[in-house]
Amino acid sequence: MEPKIIRNKHEMRNWSRSMRSQGKTIGLVPTMGYLHQGHLSLITEAKKHTQLIVVSIYVNPGQFAINEDLSTYPSDFNGDIQKLKSIPNGVDVVFNPKNLYDYGVEREEKQPGVRKMGEIVSCLEDEGGHETWIRVEGLEKGMCGKSRPVFFRGVATVVAKLFNVIEPDVAVFGKKDYQQWRIIQRMVRDLDFAVKVIGSELVREEDGLAMSSRNVHLSPQEREQALSISRSLFEAKSAAKKGKNICSELRQSVIESIEAAGGKIDYVEIVDQESLETVFELKNGVVVCVAAWFGKVRLIDNMEIS
Amino acid sequence: MEPKIIRNKHEMRNWSRSMRSQGKTIGLVPTMGYLHQGHLSLITEAKKHTQLIVVSIYVNPGQFAINEDLSTYPSDFNGDIQKLKSIPNGVDVVFNPKNLYDYGVEREEKQPGVRKMGEIVSCLEDEGGHETWIRVEGLEKGMCGKSRPVFFRGVATVVAKLFNVIEPDVAVFGKKDYQQWRIIQRMVRDLDFAVKVIGSELVREEDGLAMSSRNVHLSPQEREQALSISRSLFEAKSAAKKGKNICSELRQSVIESIEAAGGKIDYVEIVDQESLETVFELKNGVVVCVAAWFGKVRLIDNMEIS
Incomplete structure (x- = not known):
């Protein structure tokens, strides 16, 4: 139509x-x-x-x-x-x-x-x-x-x-x-x-990258590196399911994975889904939010953990 | 109804x-x-x-x-x-x-x-x-x-x-x-x-006081003193009509009249009717705005000069 x-x-x-x-x-x-x-x-x-x-x-x-x-x-x-x-x-x-x-x-x-x-x-x-x-x-x-x-x-x-x-x-x-x-x-x-x-709900490319109009500006290498964001978020979710509940540790893992891949962190925060206030010990209804730079492109992504 | x-x-x-x-x-x-x-x-x-x-x-x-x-x-x-x-x-x-x-x-x-x-x-x-x-x-x-x-x-x-x-x-x-x-x-x-x-348009009592729900809090004496606001505004308008066009002088007269009557000035401003920016020499489309205290009551009033 x-x-x-x-x-x-x-x-x-x-x-x-x-x-x-x-x-x-x-x-x-x-x-x-x-x-x-x-x-x-x-x-x-x-x-x-x-x-x-x-x-x-x-x-x-x-x-x-x-x-x-x-x-x-x-x-x-x-x-x-x-x-x-x-x-x-x-x-x-x-x-x-x-x-x-x-x-x-x-x-x-x-x-x-x-x-x-x-x-x-x-x-x-x-x-x-x-x-x-x-x-x-x-x-x-x-x-x-x-x-x-x-x-x-x-x-x-x-x-x-x-x-x-x-x-x-x-x-x-x-x-x-x-x-x-x-x-x-x-x-x-x-x-x-x-x-x-x-x-x-957020929609991802097949390889996990969150869809964004800005993705078009990523070089092939940066695009590959940027997969570290979604990968680290899935890992955090899986660690949480296995009982890891200290947010500072979950957060540190996400930061390290992204930095290891060559990303520059803007922020990684684990916050309450409603109030967006920082959560220190994992509870029901949090979301891990990430913003990171790959080259000149700033990408954001997040993962709800319920 | x-x-x-x-x-x-x-x-x-x-x-x-x-x-x-x-x-x-x-x-x-x-x-x-x-x-x-x-x-x-x-x-x-x-x-x-x-x-x-x-x-x-x-x-x-x-x-x-x-x-x-x-x-x-x-x-x-x-x-x-x-x-x-x-x-x-x-x-x-x-x-x-x-x-x-x-x-x-x-x-x-x-x-x-x-x-x-x-x-x-x-x-x-x-x-x-x-x-x-x-x-x-x-x-x-x-x-x-x-x-x-x-x-x-x-x-x-x-x-x-x-x-x-x-x-x-x-x-x-x-x-x-x-x-x-x-x-x-x-x-x-x-x-x-x-x-x-x-x-x-602003509505005034017969004696000139701008109508306000707050007027009820004025003592009879304060109410009498508060008439200095509208009186000084009418005087400013009339002075402007007679060719007085220096805003600082018009403004000063308003301030002095209100203070002489016992009011405490919050502000007296002569501003453009649209942008509310201070005007220094009288031009078309200004408004004289006043806020002043009489006792515990803060009153406002204004006069357009077109």
Whole structure:
């Protein structure tokens, strides 16, 4: 099925409202494009919950810091559409706005050079104008929030915008981005969005590598080395099953395996699945979260241990 | 007309959706209760725009710092309902939730005493749980944002919650809370809320005092002294009309009049009506904003000069 491509916010909302007035339910799968099997699994999950599916494709400048990889983030819109057409019954709408932060006003002039020393800003802020940000102040603090200080602020904000434009009944997020998923869940609860948030399981390549749009940037050698992440996570899970329950030891094994393979650790954390607070002795409902660099590519992965 | 009183979020949203499915439009007037003529004028304004009117009455703990006047904020629910019944054709719903931050989960245990030195928190934070906050980072910085550091964060957040629960087409805010009104406008634009925000003119007592629920706490003497605020604002406007255009001089006159009457200045600022940035030489579209203490009561007022 050929999806309808909508690029304008108002047209998007009008479509949603017209469908809702016909009693239809709408599922949203937010993506930054360059779709892979992981994204397609989110769509399959969404189809279990609603009659209509909107996939948004938008690389959000608000969640990248100016030293991050916004400019090299991969994209292939036509390829994405082909992939979406291959899904049984397809998807109904691809929402592909040019700029979600263009409010049709002249850009405010900002004085250059007034940025505070050491202040970290997103790629958006140099454009001026937008100034409203949502922070999930507890859950955003650790893990990816430490090394990417504007990331979750940007994610929460753009997701709120997408919710307000698309007005979905259900939204599906991948549990690969575990912290992001929990943050969106918490935001929806705390701000009373009328959206049900579903977490969908992480999808791996056959050799275990967690699927990611960024994998395309790995050299063949780096890709081979990066398998150490999933391998060490499976080993941790298996060690836990055998009774190893001191988190510092499990964590140290993961770190050593990844470093031995040539990866540079950003973090390895064993945390409670709900609160994302560090767990010291293994208990029910933890998740081991990893971020590590292989060359210029930062990969994340995680493993729930229940 | 007797308004329907709804205390539950889900019932509230169901009512709105049922009305919308019948093609009705909904206007929201958010209040903290203890209604006066100023509030009633907001309702009159809202009635110009939509067929149905929801008035929310909720004293939001999220916008009070722990040293502020949450505990003494006046309330008179039955009196409010009587006033609403006196409006021609009345209002349709009074949304009066007990606790908008109760998510039906056990409260998270917070360790007491881990608060950072000098950290200012809202009355909500001692209850735990809620952790998602919206900040309009530019507009919230000056004026009331300086002396009430969690105020606008709390206002923006609770308004977003009310929008998500009530799903109004239009929301009316008083221009008495000028900075608040601009912040809500900006939030709606930046987060793409499908709500039209209307600013409604400030309403004064016959003697000029801006109407406020807090006026009830003024002693007769303080109330008399407090007239210096509106008097000095009218004088500034009249001086401006006569060609006085140096803002520092206009500002100084306002400060001196209020201090001479026994008030304690929190701030007097002459700012651009849109950006709320300080203006040095009078131009079109400025607003003089005042906050001052009389006894234990902090009053605000403002005067547009166009």
